[in-house]
Amino acid sequence: MALLLLCIALLATGCGSGSSQGPYAQVEQEVWREVNAGQRGSDGVSVQATLNTFAYEISRAYARAEREDLGQEQLEYRIKRAIYAYVDGTYPAADGTDINSLYFQYLVYVNPSFDARNPLQKKQFDIWRDLYVQRLVDAIYDRKFPILRPMYDERWGLTLYSRLVFTVYLSNEDADAPIKPEIANIGSRTFLVNQRGERFAPSGNFNSYPYESDRPEGEVLDGKTYYRVFFPNRKDDKKTPIVQPDDDYVELHIEGLGNEPLRKLRWDLPFDYPEMPERKLPSDEEVFARKEAERAERRAAAAAARAEGE
Template sequence: EEEKPPGPFEVTEDIVWRVVNRSHTGADGIFVQATFRTFAYEVSRLYAEAEKAGLEHEQLQSRLRELVYAFIDGSYPMEDGTDINNLYFQYLIYVNDQFDLTNPLERAQFNVWRGEYVRRLLGIVSDRKYPLLRSTYDERWGRTCYSRLVFTVYISSQESELRPQIADIGARTCLIDEEGNRYLPSGTAGPYPYEFDRPEMDVLDGEVVYRVFFPNRRADRKTPIVSDESKKIELVIERLGSEPERRLTWNLPLQYPEMPGRRLNLSSLDTGVQLPK
């Protein structure tokens, strides 16, 4: 069976992927690629996946809700700050400090409050006054996913004779702002968001993928690392293979293409995809 050509949302997602990806090949042959997983990228990815799977628009909305729930229900170190910890802590501290999770009525009230948060956010995402893909949706979503700068890192040693140590690769991955300040990743499994993000091998012989989260705030807990005024951000991997460091740079703000539409069924719409100017 002949493979269908990519649909307009798939084409757009491919453009967005290039906007958020950076790569580096060292003299030692080791290849590194990092994806800056902005909320706009995640939105374009879910649209493309839904289009390819032939889903209805309501099914796409369900997947968008699942993405938001994954972040707002996530487990985060308390050092990140209670104001950007998961919504359960937010509710406990700011809404009802006597909240009893085992009480069905109180749990139902919490779930209504939590659902309203998601409904409001997706309303902001789909606001027709703004492009669907943009740098900022609100103070927690845009460059960040729930106040966290999220990166997926892919490393390949397939074209290298080296077999580098990667047991502590997360701890050797840091973020550098335009002033040169360094930030370490934060997670529940050392530098990794969760235990399943930790590479399973100690020595790289082939390929590996891992994630790192950086709370978007400096030591003062108020100033964001990346803001509307930021001109660049860098992800650095130290002491991998024979290179002292590998530096991947994103110039900001990222320029996203226009989406071909807001609903999955584009039969009555122009499906031409506009490249960012």
């Protein structure tokens, strides 16, 4: 779980409002506008939600690598860490064996007698797990497709590891209101609604939240807060997608927040992602060489300045 929280902090939090003006940061801003929906009620309570698609997470990783002046290898390492966070996550068994952790899948489909305490079997599992992640990274960079696109494989695209992941931001602009909106159980009042009007509750390990850390802070909305909800993209039959590849839209419904009995947020599908400036960043070696050259140039300039002053 610690790894999951770390990778979420690296890739999946925030409102996409960074101030960097680099080309990848600009792409991130465009993608953020595409995957966000908002609503402000007459009571001054604002809701903004991000549908955390895989393309959005990739755009954020590129923008952050650009700001931190990282190379391609470090970028891919971070993307892999984020993927591991989802495939190694702890999920309710009711989600269905096909979209639980890779460990559970390995135990069910590959080696039912797998014993993680056996060093040889553990090594075999780690190799299998690493190959899964590498295949997904290879799919990102498949030259037949743009880097940012609606689908990478059957589990990654609109979904993150077969889950529709929403980060919901709440803001109460009326700080002097005598009654603050109750938000302690807001997750249980948040529903995914597909274009056929079918409604689905979120799935989580901590009530309606993926983890305890995903619940909003406080019992009432006094200022700003946020929460996350996951929706496995499977109906009760464990095979029919809730949101299908040819669907035109999906909605998030929040009941009983403030004075509004129902708040609706809508995303039109498929998303229209921008093109990346380049498919890959300079290599780590190239970044290191450039930084060394810049340091040498600064040292030479400083030495020349000292010589002039003598």
